[in-house]
Amino acid sequence: xxxxxxxxxxxxxxxxxxxxxxxxxxxxxxxxxxxxxxxxxxxxxxxxxxxxxxxxxxxxxxxxxxxxxxxxxxxxxxxxxxxxxxxxxxxxxxxxxxxxxxxxxxxxxxxxxxxxxxxxxxxxxxxxxxxxxxxxxxxxxxxxxxxxxxxxxxxxxxxxxxxxxxxx
Numbered sequence: 001x002x003x004x005x006x007x008x009x010x011x012x013x014x015x016x017x018x019x020x021x022x023x024x025x026x027x028x029x030x031x032x033x034x035x036x037x038x039x040x041x042x043x044x045x046x047x048x049x050x051x052x053x054x055x056x057x058x059x060x061x062x063x064x065x066x067x068x069x070x071x072x073x074x075x076x077x078x079x080x081x082x083x084x085x086x087x088x089x090x091x092x093x094x095x096x097x098x099x100x101x102x103x104x105x106x107x108x109x110x111x112x113x114x115x116x117x118x119x120x121x122x123x124x125x126x127x128x129x130x131x132x133x134x135x136x137x138x139x140x141x142x143x144x145x146x147x148x149x150x151x152x153x154x155x156x157x158x159x160x161x162x163x164x165x166x167x168x
Contacts, residue, residue, distance in 0.1 A: 035043065099107075 033046070035046070038046070
Protein backbone atom coordinates (compact mmCIF):
# COMPACT_ATOMS: atom_id res chain seq x y z
CA UNK A 1 0.00 0.00 0.00
CA UNK A 2 2.91 2.33 0.67
CA UNK A 3 4.33 1.63 -2.76
CA UNK A 4 0.95 2.30 -4.37
CA UNK A 5 0.61 5.58 -2.48
CA UNK A 6 4.12 6.62 -3.49
CA UNK A 7 3.45 5.66 -7.14
CA UNK A 8 0.20 7.66 -7.11
CA UNK A 9 2.00 10.71 -5.72
CA UNK A 10 4.69 10.44 -8.39
CA UNK A 11 2.09 9.99 -11.12
CA UNK A 12 0.14 13.04 -9.91
CA UNK A 13 3.37 15.06 -9.79
CA UNK A 14 4.22 13.91 -13.31
CA UNK A 15 0.81 15.01 -14.57
CA UNK A 16 1.26 18.45 -12.98
CA UNK A 17 4.74 18.74 -14.53
CA UNK A 18 3.40 17.80 -17.97
CA UNK A 19 0.61 20.36 -17.72
CA UNK A 20 3.01 23.13 -16.66
CA UNK A 21 5.42 22.19 -19.48
CA UNK A 22 2.55 22.30 -21.98
CA UNK A 23 1.45 25.72 -20.76
CA UNK A 24 5.02 27.05 -20.89
CA UNK A 25 5.52 25.74 -24.44
CA UNK A 26 2.21 27.17 -25.65
CA UNK A 27 2.97 30.56 -24.09
CA UNK A 28 6.28 30.67 -25.97
CA UNK A 29 4.82 29.60 -29.31
CA UNK A 30 1.49 31.39 -29.30
CA UNK A 31 1.27 35.14 -29.18
CA UNK A 32 -1.92 36.56 -27.72
CA UNK A 33 -4.41 37.93 -30.26
CA UNK A 34 -5.47 41.54 -29.96
CA UNK A 35 -8.61 41.86 -32.05
CA UNK A 36 -10.12 44.86 -30.33
CA UNK A 37 -9.94 48.10 -32.27
CA UNK A 38 -9.10 46.46 -35.62
CA UNK A 39 -10.92 47.32 -38.79
CA UNK A 40 -12.66 44.76 -40.97
CA UNK A 41 -9.79 44.54 -43.48
CA UNK A 42 -7.23 44.09 -40.67
CA UNK A 43 -9.34 41.30 -39.16
CA UNK A 44 -9.56 39.62 -42.59
CA UNK A 45 -5.77 39.84 -42.98
CA UNK A 46 -5.34 38.36 -39.50
CA UNK A 47 -7.69 35.50 -40.39
CA UNK A 48 -5.74 34.83 -43.62
CA UNK A 49 -2.45 34.72 -41.68
CA UNK A 50 -3.92 32.33 -39.12
CA UNK A 51 -5.36 30.17 -41.90
CA UNK A 52 -1.92 29.95 -43.59
CA UNK A 53 -0.30 28.97 -40.28
CA UNK A 54 -2.96 26.29 -39.70
CA UNK A 55 -2.31 24.90 -43.19
CA UNK A 56 1.44 24.74 -42.56
CA UNK A 57 0.96 22.99 -39.21
CA UNK A 58 -1.56 20.59 -40.77
CA UNK A 59 0.91 19.70 -43.56
CA UNK A 60 3.64 19.05 -40.96
CA UNK A 61 1.27 16.89 -38.94
CA UNK A 62 0.35 14.90 -42.05
CA UNK A 63 4.03 14.39 -42.98
CA UNK A 64 4.90 13.23 -39.47
CA UNK A 65 1.90 10.90 -39.40
CA UNK A 66 2.91 9.41 -42.79
CA UNK A 67 6.47 8.82 -41.52
CA UNK A 68 5.13 7.21 -38.35
CA UNK A 69 2.84 4.86 -40.34
CA UNK A 70 5.74 3.98 -42.67
CA UNK A 71 7.97 3.17 -39.68
CA UNK A 72 5.22 1.07 -38.09
CA UNK A 73 4.79 -0.96 -41.29
CA UNK A 74 8.56 -1.41 -41.55
CA UNK A 75 8.73 -2.64 -37.95
CA UNK A 76 5.94 -5.16 -38.64
CA UNK A 77 7.75 -6.43 -41.74
CA UNK A 78 11.00 -6.83 -39.83
CA UNK A 79 9.24 -8.70 -37.03
CA UNK A 80 7.72 -11.07 -39.59
CA UNK A 81 11.16 -11.62 -41.16
CA UNK A 82 12.66 -12.37 -37.74
CA UNK A 83 9.90 -14.89 -37.02
CA UNK A 84 10.43 -16.52 -40.42
CA UNK A 85 14.17 -16.83 -39.82
CA UNK A 86 13.59 -18.20 -36.35
CA UNK A 87 11.19 -20.83 -37.69
CA UNK A 88 13.66 -22.32 -40.16
CA UNK A 89 15.87 -23.84 -37.49
CA UNK A 90 14.61 -26.91 -35.68
CA UNK A 91 15.19 -27.09 -32.00
CA UNK A 92 16.23 -30.55 -30.83
CA UNK A 93 13.86 -32.24 -28.40
CA UNK A 94 15.13 -32.16 -24.86
CA UNK A 95 15.54 -35.42 -23.00
CA UNK A 96 15.07 -35.98 -19.31
CA UNK A 97 18.20 -36.60 -17.35
CA UNK A 98 18.00 -38.49 -14.10
CA UNK A 99 20.08 -36.95 -11.37
CA UNK A 100 20.51 -38.49 -7.96
CA UNK A 101 19.84 -36.43 -4.86
CA UNK A 102 23.55 -36.46 -3.97
CA UNK A 103 24.52 -35.18 -7.42
CA UNK A 104 21.85 -32.48 -7.20
CA UNK A 105 23.10 -31.31 -3.80
CA UNK A 106 26.67 -31.35 -5.10
CA UNK A 107 25.60 -29.20 -8.06
CA UNK A 108 23.73 -26.75 -5.83
CA UNK A 109 26.19 -26.51 -2.95
CA UNK A 110 29.40 -27.05 -4.89
CA UNK A 111 31.88 -29.88 -4.79
CA UNK A 112 33.34 -28.72 -1.44
CA UNK A 113 30.30 -29.86 0.53
CA UNK A 114 30.03 -33.60 0.83
CA UNK A 115 26.45 -34.23 1.82
CA UNK A 116 24.99 -37.65 1.32
CA UNK A 117 21.29 -37.91 1.34
CA UNK A 118 20.05 -41.42 1.94
CA UNK A 119 16.34 -41.11 1.37
CA UNK A 120 15.65 -44.76 2.13
CA UNK A 121 17.06 -44.50 5.65
CA UNK A 122 14.12 -42.36 6.74
CA UNK A 123 11.45 -44.71 5.45
CA UNK A 124 9.26 -46.56 7.91
CA UNK A 125 9.83 -50.30 8.00
CA UNK A 126 6.75 -52.51 7.84
CA UNK A 127 6.76 -56.08 9.11
CA UNK A 128 5.49 -58.68 6.70
CA UNK A 129 3.59 -60.62 9.39
CA UNK A 130 1.36 -57.64 10.19
CA UNK A 131 0.15 -57.38 6.63
CA UNK A 132 -0.73 -61.09 6.47
CA UNK A 133 -3.00 -60.83 9.54
CA UNK A 134 -5.00 -58.00 8.03
CA UNK A 135 -5.83 -59.96 4.87
CA UNK A 136 -9.42 -61.18 4.63
CA UNK A 137 -10.29 -64.85 4.62
CA UNK A 138 -9.83 -66.48 1.24
CA UNK A 139 -12.88 -66.26 -0.91
CA UNK A 140 -14.05 -69.55 -2.41
CA UNK A 141 -15.85 -70.22 -5.62
CA UNK A 142 -18.96 -68.06 -5.71
CA UNK A 143 -20.96 -70.66 -7.64
CA UNK A 144 -20.77 -73.14 -4.77
CA UNK A 145 -22.06 -70.52 -2.39
CA UNK A 146 -25.00 -69.70 -4.69
CA UNK A 147 -25.93 -73.36 -5.06
CA UNK A 148 -25.78 -73.92 -1.29
CA UNK A 149 -27.94 -70.90 -0.57
CA UNK A 150 -30.56 -71.62 -3.19
CA UNK A 151 -33.98 -72.79 -2.04
CA UNK A 152 -35.47 -72.58 1.41
CA UNK A 153 -32.57 -74.33 3.15
CA UNK A 154 -30.22 -71.60 2.05
CA UNK A 155 -32.54 -68.87 3.22
CA UNK A 156 -32.91 -70.61 6.58
CA UNK A 157 -29.12 -70.79 6.92
CA UNK A 158 -28.85 -67.08 6.19
CA UNK A 159 -31.60 -66.30 8.69
CA UNK A 160 -29.99 -68.45 11.38
CA UNK A 161 -26.59 -66.94 10.68
CA UNK A 162 -27.95 -63.42 11.10
CA UNK A 163 -29.59 -64.32 14.44
CA UNK A 164 -26.60 -66.06 15.97
CA UNK A 165 -24.12 -63.76 17.72
CA UNK A 166 -21.11 -65.65 16.33
CA UNK A 167 -22.28 -65.32 12.71
CA UNK A 168 -20.28 -62.99 10.52
